[in-house]
Amino acid sequence: MKKILVTGGAGFIGSHLCEKLLNEGNEVISLDNYFTGNKKNIIHLIDNPYFEIIRHDVTMPFFIEVDEIYNLACPASPIHYQYNGIKTIKTSVMGAINMLGLAKRINAKILQASTSEVYGDPKVHPQKEDYWGHVNPIGIRSCYDEGKRCAETLFMEYHNQNNINIKIIRIFNTYGTRMHPNDGRVVSNFIVQALKNKDITIFGTGQQTRSFQYIDDLVTGMQKMMNTDDGFTGPVNIGNPNEFTIINLAKKVIDLTGSKSKLVFKPLPEDDPVQRQPDISLAKEKLNWEPKINLEEGLIKTIKYFERELRN
Ligand code: NAD
Ligand code: UDP
Numbered sequence: 001m002k003k004i005l006v007t008g009g010a011g012f013i014g015s016h017l018c019e020k021l022l023n024e025g026n027e028v029i030s031l032d033n034y035f036t037g038n039k040k041n042i043i044h045l046i047d048n049p050y051f052e053i054i055r056h057d058v059t060m061p062f063f064i065e066v067d068e069i070y071n072l073a074c075p076a077s078p079i080h081y082q083y084n085g086i087k088t089i090k091t092s093v094m095g096a097i098n099m100l101g102l103a104k105r106i107n108a109k110i111l112q113a114s115t116s117e118v119y120g121d122p123k124v125h126p127q128k129e130d131y132w133g134h135v136n137p138i139g140i141r142s143c144y145d146e147g148k149r150c151a152e153t154l155f156m157e158y159h160n161q162n163n164i165n166i167k168i169i170r171i172f173n174t175y176g177t178r179m180h181p182n183d184g185r186v187v188s189n190f191i192v193q194a195l196k197n198k199d200i201t202i203f204g205t206g207q208q209t210r211s212f213q214y215i216d217d218l219v220t221g222m223q224k225m226m227n228t229d230d231g232f233t234g235p236v237n238i239g240n241p242n243e244f245t246i247i248n249l250a251k252k253v254i255d256l257t258g259s260k261s262k263l264v265f266k267p268l269p270e271d272d273p274v275q276r277q278p279d280i281s282l283a284k285e286k287l288n289w290e291p292k293i294n295l296e297e298g299l300i301k302t303i304k305y306f307e308r309e310l311r312n
Contacts, residue, residue: 008072010037058095085143092147172239176215204268206247214298
Protein backbone atom coordinates (compact mmCIF):
# COMPACT_ATOMS: atom_id res chain seq x y z
CA MET A 1 0.00 0.00 0.00
CA LYS A 2 1.31 3.42 -0.98
CA LYS A 3 0.36 6.79 0.46
CA ILE A 4 -0.54 9.08 -2.43
CA LEU A 5 -1.36 12.80 -2.62
CA VAL A 6 -3.60 13.95 -5.50
CA THR A 7 -3.79 17.74 -5.93
CA GLY A 8 -6.96 18.74 -7.76
CA GLY A 9 -8.45 15.53 -6.36
CA ALA A 10 -12.04 16.83 -6.41
CA GLY A 11 -11.89 17.74 -10.11
CA PHE A 12 -12.96 15.74 -13.13
CA ILE A 13 -9.71 13.81 -13.68
CA GLY A 14 -8.55 13.91 -10.04
CA SER A 15 -11.71 12.26 -8.71
CA HIS A 16 -11.38 9.33 -11.13
CA LEU A 17 -7.72 8.94 -10.21
CA CYS A 18 -8.47 9.00 -6.45
CA GLU A 19 -11.15 6.33 -6.91
CA LYS A 20 -8.88 4.01 -8.93
CA LEU A 21 -5.95 4.39 -6.55
CA LEU A 22 -8.21 3.63 -3.57
CA ASN A 23 -9.72 0.59 -5.33
CA GLU A 24 -6.20 -0.73 -5.80
CA GLY A 25 -5.64 -0.59 -2.04
CA ASN A 26 -3.67 2.64 -1.66
CA GLU A 27 -4.09 5.36 0.94
CA VAL A 28 -5.16 8.53 -0.90
CA ILE A 29 -5.28 12.19 0.14
CA SER A 30 -7.22 14.62 -2.05
CA LEU A 31 -6.09 18.25 -1.84
CA ASP A 32 -8.32 20.82 -3.52
CA ASN A 33 -9.50 24.44 -3.17
CA TYR A 34 -12.81 23.63 -4.97
CA PHE A 35 -12.42 26.39 -7.56
CA THR A 36 -13.68 24.11 -10.35
CA GLY A 37 -13.84 20.85 -8.42
CA ASN A 38 -16.68 19.67 -6.24
CA LYS A 39 -16.96 17.53 -3.12
CA LYS A 40 -19.81 15.74 -4.93
CA ASN A 41 -17.17 14.11 -7.17
CA ILE A 42 -15.51 12.34 -4.23
CA ILE A 43 -18.28 12.10 -1.63
CA HIS A 44 -18.88 8.43 -2.49
CA LEU A 45 -15.29 7.68 -1.40
CA ILE A 46 -15.38 9.19 2.09
CA ASP A 47 -16.53 6.03 3.84
CA ASN A 48 -13.21 4.47 2.86
CA PRO A 49 -10.96 4.85 5.94
CA TYR A 50 -7.95 5.15 3.63
CA PHE A 51 -9.31 8.30 1.96
CA GLU A 52 -8.76 11.81 3.29
CA ILE A 53 -10.03 15.16 1.97
CA ILE A 54 -8.10 18.39 2.54
CA ARG A 55 -9.18 21.89 1.51
CA HIS A 56 -6.02 23.72 0.55
CA ASP A 57 -4.70 25.98 -2.19
CA VAL A 58 -1.52 24.75 -3.91
CA THR A 59 -0.21 28.30 -4.15
CA MET A 60 0.47 27.97 -0.40
CA PRO A 61 3.09 25.54 0.95
CA PHE A 62 1.77 22.23 2.25
CA PHE A 63 3.48 19.52 4.33
CA ILE A 64 2.60 15.86 4.51
CA GLU A 65 4.42 12.51 4.33
CA VAL A 66 3.55 10.57 1.16
CA ASP A 67 5.25 8.23 -1.32
CA GLU A 68 3.83 9.74 -4.50
CA ILE A 69 2.29 13.05 -5.64
CA TYR A 70 0.04 13.51 -8.68
CA ASN A 71 -0.06 17.29 -9.33
CA LEU A 72 -3.36 18.02 -11.09
CA ALA A 73 -4.52 21.22 -9.39
CA CYS A 74 -5.30 23.80 -12.09
CA PRO A 75 -8.49 24.89 -13.84
CA ALA A 76 -8.51 23.28 -17.30
CA SER A 77 -11.47 24.74 -19.17
CA PRO A 78 -10.70 28.00 -21.06
CA ILE A 79 -13.64 29.88 -19.46
CA HIS A 80 -12.40 28.92 -16.00
CA TYR A 81 -8.67 29.46 -16.47
CA GLN A 82 -9.33 32.82 -18.16
CA TYR A 83 -11.62 33.97 -15.31
CA ASN A 84 -8.55 35.00 -13.28
CA GLY A 85 -5.46 34.55 -15.44
CA ILE A 86 -3.06 35.71 -12.72
CA LYS A 87 -4.41 33.08 -10.34
CA THR A 88 -4.07 30.44 -13.08
CA ILE A 89 -0.39 31.30 -13.51
CA LYS A 90 0.14 31.25 -9.72
CA THR A 91 -1.58 27.86 -9.49
CA SER A 92 0.63 26.35 -12.20
CA VAL A 93 3.91 27.97 -11.19
CA MET A 94 3.71 28.38 -7.40
CA GLY A 95 1.76 25.12 -7.19
CA ALA A 96 4.60 23.34 -9.00
CA ILE A 97 7.23 24.99 -6.75
CA ASN A 98 5.33 24.04 -3.58
CA MET A 99 4.71 20.45 -4.65
CA LEU A 100 8.28 19.99 -5.95
CA GLY A 101 9.60 21.43 -2.68
CA LEU A 102 7.47 18.93 -0.80
CA ALA A 103 8.66 16.05 -3.04
CA LYS A 104 12.27 17.11 -2.40
CA ARG A 105 11.81 17.30 1.36
CA ILE A 106 10.10 13.91 1.69
CA ASN A 107 11.83 12.19 -1.24
CA ALA A 108 8.54 11.42 -3.03
CA LYS A 109 7.97 10.64 -6.69
CA ILE A 110 5.96 13.40 -8.41
CA LEU A 111 3.92 13.46 -11.63
CA GLN A 112 2.89 16.66 -13.40
CA ALA A 113 -0.37 16.85 -15.37
CA SER A 114 0.90 18.95 -18.25
CA THR A 115 -1.06 19.53 -21.42
CA SER A 116 -1.13 19.44 -25.21
CA GLU A 117 -1.52 23.24 -24.86
CA VAL A 118 2.26 23.46 -24.48
CA TYR A 119 2.25 22.92 -28.29
CA GLY A 120 -0.03 25.97 -28.70
CA ASP A 121 -1.45 26.31 -32.22
CA PRO A 122 0.91 23.66 -33.59
CA LYS A 123 2.76 23.97 -36.86
CA VAL A 124 3.79 20.29 -36.70
CA HIS A 125 1.14 17.60 -37.07
CA PRO A 126 0.67 15.21 -35.31
CA GLN A 127 2.48 16.54 -32.24
CA LYS A 128 5.51 14.64 -30.93
CA GLU A 129 7.16 15.34 -27.60
CA ASP A 130 10.26 16.89 -29.23
CA TYR A 131 8.17 19.66 -30.86
CA TRP A 132 8.74 22.92 -28.94
CA GLY A 133 5.35 24.37 -29.77
CA HIS A 134 3.88 27.58 -31.13
CA VAL A 135 2.48 29.51 -28.19
CA ASN A 136 1.42 33.16 -27.99
CA PRO A 137 3.03 34.46 -24.76
CA ILE A 138 0.55 37.36 -24.38
CA GLY A 139 -2.81 36.05 -25.62
CA ILE A 140 -5.95 34.96 -23.78
CA ARG A 141 -4.75 31.33 -23.50
CA SER A 142 -1.23 32.28 -22.34
CA CYS A 143 -1.94 32.18 -18.58
CA TYR A 144 -2.64 28.47 -18.97
CA ASP A 145 -0.22 27.53 -21.77
CA GLU A 146 2.77 29.44 -20.40
CA GLY A 147 1.94 28.49 -16.80
CA LYS A 148 2.05 24.83 -17.79
CA ARG A 149 5.24 25.34 -19.84
CA CYS A 150 6.93 27.01 -16.86
CA ALA A 151 5.77 24.14 -14.61
CA GLU A 152 7.45 21.66 -16.99
CA THR A 153 10.65 23.72 -16.79
CA LEU A 154 10.48 23.70 -12.98
CA PHE A 155 10.00 19.93 -12.94
CA MET A 156 13.06 19.43 -15.16
CA GLU A 157 15.16 21.84 -13.05
CA TYR A 158 14.25 20.07 -9.81
CA HIS A 159 15.15 16.79 -11.47
CA ASN A 160 18.46 18.04 -12.83
CA GLN A 161 19.55 20.02 -9.77
CA ASN A 162 18.07 17.95 -6.94
CA ASN A 163 17.62 14.55 -8.55
CA ILE A 164 13.88 14.54 -7.78
CA ASN A 165 12.08 11.58 -9.34
CA ILE A 166 9.74 13.46 -11.70
CA LYS A 167 7.28 12.34 -14.39
CA ILE A 168 5.65 14.67 -16.93
CA ILE A 169 2.63 13.74 -19.03
CA ARG A 170 1.07 15.96 -21.69
CA ILE A 171 -2.65 15.26 -21.60
CA PHE A 172 -4.74 15.75 -24.77
CA ASN A 173 -8.46 16.67 -24.67
CA THR A 174 -10.12 14.29 -22.22
CA TYR A 175 -13.84 13.89 -21.50
CA GLY A 176 -16.11 11.61 -19.52
CA THR A 177 -18.33 11.21 -16.48
CA ARG A 178 -18.09 13.78 -13.64
CA MET A 179 -17.45 16.70 -15.98
CA HIS A 180 -19.46 19.64 -14.66
CA PRO A 181 -22.49 20.54 -16.82
CA ASN A 182 -21.13 24.13 -16.88
CA ASP A 183 -17.53 23.06 -17.44
CA GLY A 184 -17.50 24.95 -20.75
CA ARG A 185 -15.37 22.48 -22.71
CA VAL A 186 -16.67 21.23 -26.01
CA VAL A 187 -17.81 17.67 -25.22
CA SER A 188 -19.81 18.60 -22.11
CA ASN A 189 -21.23 21.73 -23.80
CA PHE A 190 -22.46 19.76 -26.83
CA ILE A 191 -23.95 16.90 -24.80
CA VAL A 192 -25.78 19.21 -22.38
CA GLN A 193 -27.05 21.37 -25.27
CA ALA A 194 -28.20 18.27 -27.20
CA LEU A 195 -29.98 16.75 -24.19
CA LYS A 196 -31.85 20.03 -23.65
CA ASN A 197 -32.63 20.33 -27.40
CA LYS A 198 -30.89 23.72 -27.35
CA ASP A 199 -28.69 25.15 -30.12
CA ILE A 200 -25.26 23.53 -30.38
CA THR A 201 -22.67 26.30 -30.29
CA ILE A 202 -19.93 25.77 -32.88
CA PHE A 203 -17.09 28.24 -32.52
CA GLY A 204 -15.72 29.35 -35.91
CA THR A 205 -16.48 27.10 -38.89
CA GLY A 206 -16.13 23.91 -36.84
CA GLN A 207 -13.36 22.70 -39.16
CA GLN A 208 -10.78 22.90 -36.33
CA THR A 209 -9.85 19.47 -34.97
CA ARG A 210 -9.27 17.87 -31.59
CA SER A 211 -8.46 14.27 -30.60
CA PHE A 212 -10.69 13.12 -27.75
CA GLN A 213 -9.65 10.66 -25.09
CA TYR A 214 -11.99 8.93 -22.62
CA ILE A 215 -11.16 9.43 -18.93
CA ASP A 216 -10.51 5.74 -18.11
CA ASP A 217 -7.75 5.50 -20.74
CA LEU A 218 -6.08 8.62 -19.32
CA VAL A 219 -6.10 7.34 -15.72
CA THR A 220 -4.44 4.08 -16.82
CA GLY A 221 -1.82 6.06 -18.74
CA MET A 222 -1.11 8.32 -15.75
CA GLN A 223 -0.57 5.35 -13.45
CA LYS A 224 1.64 3.58 -15.99
CA MET A 225 3.76 6.73 -16.26
CA MET A 226 4.08 7.00 -12.47
CA ASN A 227 5.28 3.38 -12.40
CA THR A 228 8.02 3.75 -15.05
CA ASP A 229 11.65 3.23 -14.04
CA ASP A 230 13.34 5.91 -11.96
CA GLY A 231 15.16 8.34 -14.22
CA PHE A 232 12.52 8.28 -16.98
CA THR A 233 11.01 11.76 -16.77
CA GLY A 234 9.07 12.18 -20.00
CA PRO A 235 7.39 14.34 -21.17
CA VAL A 236 5.06 11.74 -22.69
CA ASN A 237 1.89 12.47 -24.68
CA ILE A 238 -1.22 10.77 -23.30
CA GLY A 239 -4.11 11.08 -25.71
CA ASN A 240 -6.23 9.29 -28.28
CA PRO A 241 -4.93 9.88 -31.82
CA ASN A 242 -8.42 9.66 -33.37
CA GLU A 243 -8.88 13.20 -34.68
CA PHE A 244 -12.29 14.78 -35.35
CA THR A 245 -13.48 18.15 -36.60
CA ILE A 246 -15.65 20.00 -34.08
CA ILE A 247 -18.56 19.95 -36.52
CA ASN A 248 -18.35 16.16 -36.82
CA LEU A 249 -18.27 15.88 -33.04
CA ALA A 250 -21.48 17.95 -32.92
CA LYS A 251 -23.15 15.70 -35.52
CA LYS A 252 -22.11 12.58 -33.61
CA VAL A 253 -23.55 13.94 -30.36
CA ILE A 254 -26.84 14.82 -32.12
CA ASP A 255 -26.99 11.28 -33.59
CA LEU A 256 -26.28 9.53 -30.30
CA THR A 257 -28.74 11.63 -28.28
CA GLY A 258 -31.47 11.74 -30.95
CA SER A 259 -31.61 15.48 -30.26
CA LYS A 260 -33.60 18.11 -32.19
CA SER A 261 -30.84 20.68 -31.62
CA LYS A 262 -29.62 22.84 -34.50
CA LEU A 263 -26.03 23.92 -35.11
CA VAL A 264 -25.32 27.62 -34.61
CA PHE A 265 -22.02 29.31 -35.43
CA LYS A 266 -20.34 31.68 -32.95
CA PRO A 267 -17.07 33.63 -33.27
CA LEU A 268 -13.90 31.58 -32.87
CA PRO A 269 -12.05 32.55 -29.67
CA GLU A 270 -8.63 34.19 -30.13
CA ASP A 271 -5.69 31.79 -30.57
CA ASP A 272 -7.95 28.72 -30.76
CA PRO A 273 -5.65 25.94 -32.10
CA VAL A 274 -6.54 24.82 -35.65
CA GLN A 275 -5.59 21.19 -35.27
CA ARG A 276 -4.41 18.82 -32.59
CA GLN A 277 -3.45 15.15 -32.60
CA PRO A 278 -1.02 13.32 -30.34
CA ASP A 279 1.77 11.13 -31.65
CA ILE A 280 1.71 8.40 -29.01
CA SER A 281 4.70 6.28 -30.16
CA LEU A 282 6.62 7.17 -26.99
CA ALA A 283 3.75 6.15 -24.69
CA LYS A 284 3.41 2.85 -26.58
CA GLU A 285 7.14 2.17 -26.30
CA LYS A 286 7.83 3.32 -22.73
CA LEU A 287 4.50 2.69 -20.99
CA ASN A 288 3.14 -0.12 -23.14
CA TRP A 289 -0.02 2.01 -23.22
CA GLU A 290 -2.54 2.98 -25.84
CA PRO A 291 -6.16 4.12 -25.55
CA LYS A 292 -8.82 1.41 -25.77
CA ILE A 293 -12.10 3.37 -25.81
CA ASN A 294 -13.27 4.91 -29.08
CA LEU A 295 -15.22 8.15 -29.32
CA GLU A 296 -18.65 6.57 -29.79
CA GLU A 297 -18.24 4.23 -26.81
CA GLY A 298 -16.97 7.06 -24.60
CA LEU A 299 -19.68 9.46 -25.72
CA ILE A 300 -22.42 6.92 -24.92
CA LYS A 301 -21.12 6.53 -21.34
CA THR A 302 -20.83 10.32 -20.95
CA ILE A 303 -24.30 10.98 -22.38
CA LYS A 304 -25.81 8.50 -19.85
CA TYR A 305 -24.01 10.35 -17.05
CA PHE A 306 -25.31 13.77 -18.16
CA GLU A 307 -28.85 12.37 -18.54
CA ARG A 308 -28.71 11.38 -14.85
CA GLU A 309 -27.13 14.71 -13.82
CA LEU A 310 -29.75 16.79 -15.62
CA ARG A 311 -32.61 14.75 -14.06
CA ASN A 312 -31.35 15.54 -10.52
P1 NAD B 1 -10.92 20.35 -13.34
O1 NAD B 1 -11.11 21.82 -13.43
O2 NAD B 1 -12.13 19.49 -13.26
O3 NAD B 1 -9.98 19.96 -12.11
C1 NAD B 1 -9.00 20.79 -11.59
C2 NAD B 1 -9.06 20.70 -10.08
O4 NAD B 1 -8.01 21.51 -9.50
C3 NAD B 1 -10.38 21.20 -9.50
O5 NAD B 1 -10.87 20.31 -8.54
C4 NAD B 1 -10.00 22.55 -8.88
O6 NAD B 1 -10.87 22.94 -7.82
C5 NAD B 1 -8.57 22.28 -8.43
N1 NAD B 1 -7.79 23.52 -8.30
C6 NAD B 1 -7.69 24.56 -9.16
N2 NAD B 1 -6.87 25.50 -8.68
C7 NAD B 1 -6.41 25.04 -7.46
C8 NAD B 1 -5.53 25.56 -6.49
N3 NAD B 1 -4.95 26.75 -6.63
N4 NAD B 1 -5.31 24.81 -5.37
C9 NAD B 1 -5.90 23.61 -5.19
N5 NAD B 1 -6.75 23.07 -6.10
C10 NAD B 1 -6.99 23.78 -7.22
O7 NAD B 1 -10.02 19.94 -14.60
P2 NAD B 1 -9.49 18.51 -15.08
O8 NAD B 1 -9.95 18.35 -16.48
O9 NAD B 1 -9.80 17.48 -14.08
O10 NAD B 1 -7.92 18.77 -15.14
C11 NAD B 1 -7.03 18.27 -14.16
C12 NAD B 1 -5.60 18.54 -14.61
O11 NAD B 1 -5.33 17.92 -15.86
C13 NAD B 1 -5.29 20.03 -14.77
O12 NAD B 1 -4.00 20.29 -14.28
C14 NAD B 1 -5.34 20.22 -16.27
O13 NAD B 1 -4.52 21.28 -16.68
C15 NAD B 1 -4.83 18.88 -16.78
N6 NAD B 1 -5.30 18.62 -18.14
C16 NAD B 1 -6.59 18.27 -18.38
C17 NAD B 1 -7.02 18.06 -19.69
C18 NAD B 1 -8.42 17.65 -20.03
O14 NAD B 1 -8.74 17.51 -21.20
N7 NAD B 1 -9.30 17.39 -19.09
C19 NAD B 1 -6.10 18.21 -20.75
C20 NAD B 1 -4.81 18.59 -20.46
C21 NAD B 1 -4.40 18.77 -19.15
N1 UDP C 1 -15.81 24.74 -28.94
C1 UDP C 1 -17.00 24.92 -29.64
N2 UDP C 1 -18.13 25.09 -28.95
C2 UDP C 1 -18.19 25.09 -27.59
C3 UDP C 1 -16.98 24.89 -26.86
C4 UDP C 1 -15.81 24.74 -27.58
O1 UDP C 1 -17.00 24.91 -30.89
O2 UDP C 1 -19.30 25.24 -27.03
C5 UDP C 1 -14.56 24.53 -29.70
C6 UDP C 1 -13.39 25.42 -29.27
O3 UDP C 1 -13.40 26.64 -29.96
C7 UDP C 1 -12.21 24.55 -29.66
C8 UDP C 1 -12.71 23.12 -29.43
O4 UDP C 1 -14.13 23.21 -29.44
O5 UDP C 1 -11.91 24.71 -31.03
C9 UDP C 1 -12.24 22.50 -28.14
O6 UDP C 1 -12.53 23.41 -27.10
P1 UDP C 1 -12.28 23.08 -25.55
O7 UDP C 1 -12.57 24.32 -24.78
O8 UDP C 1 -13.02 21.84 -25.19
O9 UDP C 1 -10.73 22.69 -25.46
P2 UDP C 1 -9.37 23.33 -26.02
O10 UDP C 1 -9.69 24.44 -26.98
O11 UDP C 1 -8.67 23.82 -24.82
O12 UDP C 1 -8.72 22.20 -26.71
